Amino acid sequence: MKNFFTDNEWLGRQLLHPEMHRIVELYEQGYTAAEHDEEAPRNLEEARVGYWEAMRILGALCAEHIAPYAANVDREGPRCEAGRVTYAVGTAEAHRLLVESGLYGMSLERRFGGLNFPVTLFVMASELIARADASLNNLWALQNCAETIATFGTEEQCERFLKRVAAGDTCSMDLTEPEAGSDLQSAMLRASWSEEQGCWMLDGVKRFITNGDADIHLVLARTEAGTNDARGLSLFIYDKRDGGMTVRRIEHKLGIVGSPTCELVFDHARAELVGVQRMGLIKYVMALMNQARLGIGAQSVGIAEAAWRQAQLYAQQRRQFGQPIATFTAVAELLATMRTKLDASRALLYATARQVDVAQGLARQANRKGLEPDERAAMKQAQQRADMYTPILKLMSGEYCNQITYDAMQVFGGSGYVKDFEVERLYRDARVVTIYEGTSQLQVIAAMKYITNxxxxxxxxxxxxxxxxxxxxxxxxxxxxxxxxxxxxxxxxxxxxxxxxxxxxxxxxxxxxxxxxxxxxxxxxxxxxxxxxxxxxxxxxxxxxxxxxxxxxxxxxxxxxxxxxxxxx
Ligand SMILES: Cc1cc2nc3c(=O)[nH]c(=O)nc-3n(C[C@H](O)[C@H](O)[C@H](O)COP(=O)(O)OP(=O)(O)OC[C@H]3O[C@@H](n4cnc5c(N)ncnc54)[C@H](O)[C@@H]3O)c2cc1C
The missing domain is CATH 1.20.120 (Four Helix Bundle (Hemerythrin (Met), subunit A))
Structure with missing residues (x-):
């Protein structure tokens, strides 16, 4: 039986990384959680066995039930009818399997129906899913929205929404508007308080929203009339059950075809505030986007892994001039360069995830029982490292993913350019990773801060x-x-x-x-x-x-x- 986790020893090694010791201890509260929760591990070994088993199940799912249908999903794509989106058959089935396997909400706390796994595991899951079908990975990775609710929402919002995510409700992140792309501070979708309804109402248009017909949306909206900068923006939860939002169209795209990219119209849609007013972009969306950028790093590595494997296999099987093309120096160097860039990307991906985990694990501890001064310093350092690594990861792994899929197509020659082989889709899927969640140019701006200081x-x-x-x-x-x-x-x-x-x-x-x-x-x-x-x-x-x-x-x-x-x- 094929398995995308067990066939890649570099993933298993990440679970054995020395820093995981500290991370797991933080997430499992020094293993005291096991005293009152039978699902909690009692030590590092038990935790690792749980992680390994979950990744093994997911690896099999990806290899046997997701990857084989990715080409169909790419051909069929989602549909938009009467303001609602229907996924391609393969996407809907894969989503069902992921939910049934109990892996949805894996990084949420157990009290919300999650598995309490560190972010490192969520990232690994994203890499595996992206290797199987990059478009499906977008639906999976949008669970990040639940993390934002967990961090900035009220306990009551967490109770209501996180349990739904753990049970398989999907999310979307509604930031971009026709006139606000890279420059999100110019977002103009209006949020106004209705005395009559006793709630906030959203009015306006969002564009390019991945999984825009999701069950739960995080929406960036302008609460302060008359403003036109970041200080007038707040973040809202929109629940599809409340109505008031329709999907006007879905985009016809080059790649990640299975992932619906939607234009949304909010027409007096009820919504609830996350955190406090005016901190929407400045604080909450920044945190959300950093998580999402880590997710794009994982997606980049997953696509690159698939392309590298396809190219290596093909180069061994395809013969020209009486010998396998892999034996030609020019082809072998292409393959070696692809693999090296992939290894470098993965090293940075998991190093970033571990920094996020240390920072997040200590932040949770701070909320529970406070921190000693040295722990507070460690949390600050891990957060700074995570903030510095993230734009570099998004930039480098995204660009490498594109170079790797380009080179993979070159190894295939003419066969790579036609749709008979997966590499043609991977090449198209890769293109967007340097564009969404902040273009490469925007990542450079974010990373430059750490060079100049x-x-x-x-x-x-x-x-x-x-x-x-x-x-x-x-x-x-x-x-x-x-x-x-x-x-x-x-x-x-x-x-x-x-x-x-x-x-x-x-x-x-x-x-x-x-x-x-x-x-x-x-x-x-x-x-x-x-x-x-x-x-x-x-x-x-x-x-x-x-x-x-x-x-x-x-x-x-x-x-x-x-x-x-x-x-x-
Ligand atoms: C398939 C897909 C899915 C998406 N999903 C989502 C989603 O789920 N939610 C969401 O909110 N958005 C989503 N987006 C939107 C995406 O994040 C934006 O497209 C992206 O941030 C770029 O914005 P833009 O397209 O308006 O380009 P623009 O901002 O117009 O940029 C055009 C060019 O100008 C450059 N540029 C702009 N400003 C600067 C600057 N200050 N310095 C240097 N160069 C600059 C850019 O790098 C780019 O090369 C998605 C987009 C796509 C294509």
Whole structure:
């Protein structure tokens, strides 16, 4: 029986990561939960067995019941009739299976019907589902909305909505409007308080909403009439059972066809406020989007994993000039590069998830019984790391996912361009990961903050000390120390030329910093020859990237850049 979890040893390894020890202890309240809850694990081993079993069940589901129908879902797609959406048959069936397997709501607390799994497991589940069908992963990953309600909603809202999510009700995140895409602070959908009804009412249009006919929506809306910035926006829960919202149309898209992308019309739809007014975008949506960006990292890795596997298999089977094409250096190097980028993306994905878990686990503890000063400092550090890693992950894994699916199609030759093989769909599905949940350009802006305030360089130095403490890999550590110094010089030289020059080279700076971070993460994971092979390759690629970006910084002088940019405006 095929299984997407057990056929990938890198996933099992994540469960054995040393940091999981602390994470599980935090989530399980030092294993005291087992005293009053028979479903709670009594120790790390029991928890790991539970995680392993859940991933094994999901891995089988993905391989046997989801992946085989992904092509049909892609052909059929969802339909919109009379303002309501019907999923493709395969999507509806896969959703039913996921709910029946008891995996829905896996990261929610047990009192809300969840499994109390760390975010790391939710991310792993997303990777597995995305490998099987990236469009289905969108419906799955939108459970993030429940996390936002759990963090910022009232106890009563949690009781009402989280249990429904754990039972399989779906969610959507309604932020984008025709005139508010990257610039969400200009969202104008109106929320007004109705004295008569004793509730908030929503009026306006949302565009590009994934799973827009969901049961439970989080909606960004303007509560402060006369404002036009972020301070006038609040976050609401809209319950489809209350009516007042219709789906005007669904988009015809290049990829992730099974995931309905909807235009929504709210017409005096009842809604309830999350948290306090005016904090919608500033606080709640930022937290929601960070979770969603982690989810896109998982989706990127899942799609890339599928593409890499398909390409490797094909390259071994396809013969030209009397030999398997995998034996041609040009093809073998393509395959090796794909695998290395995939390994680097996965290393950053799970490192980010673990930081989120430490921060979230300590935040839960803070709510229960408060924190000691050292725990509070640890929570702050983990949150800062999570905030810094997330845009880098979204940028790098999204771009790599596109490069990997592009190269996979190249390995297939003409057969990759036609619909006979899965790689054609993967190539189309991949395209959106650098666009939604904030484009790559927006991730660069978010990540630049950590370059200009020195946090990313500080992080690289901290990681260097960690790997030095483990010993070994002297040459690679020396290369990375040298490259980090070149990177610091590059930042200083760029900053010396002023803000416009920093903006011009921002993407190159973030790519250098991101690649160096991923090098250190790979160094820490290079426990066997296979991983050392990828790590050395990635260090070499990063060396070449940093050098190329330094050259570009020298070559594209400020005056030339100014003239160049003006010429296209
Ligand atoms: C399939 C799909 C599903 C989606 N699902 C959802 C969903 O569930 N919920 C939701 O709310 N939204 C969703 N979206 C919307 C998505 O998040 C936006 O499309 C995305 O944020 C970009 O906004 P935009 O399309 O308006 O592009 P624009 O904001 O118009 O951007 C166009 C170009 O300009 C660049 N740009 C814009 N501002 C800047 C800047 N300050 N600096 C540098 N470059 C900039 C962008 O990078 C991009 O290249 C979805 C979109 C798609 C395609």
């Amino acid at each position: 020195g946090a990313l360089v500080g992080e690289l130095r901290a990681r260097a000390e960690e790997v030095a403490a483990r010993g070994g890999l002297d040459y690679e550590r020396w290369v990375l120390t040298e490259l980090t110094e070149r990177f610091v010089e590059l930042i200083q030289r760029t900053e010396a030329e002023g803000d416009a020059f920093v903006e011009l080279h921002a993407r190159r700076l973030v790519e250098c910093g991101g690649a160096l971070l991923m090098c250190y993460l790979l160094l820490a994971e290079a426990d066997d020859e296979r991983m050392r092979c990828s790590m050395r390759h990635y260090v070499a690629m990063t060396r070449s990237l940093v050098m190329a970006h330094i050259e570009m910084n020298n070559a594209l002088a400020p005056e030339m850049a100014k003239a160049l940019l003006a010429s296209v405006q």
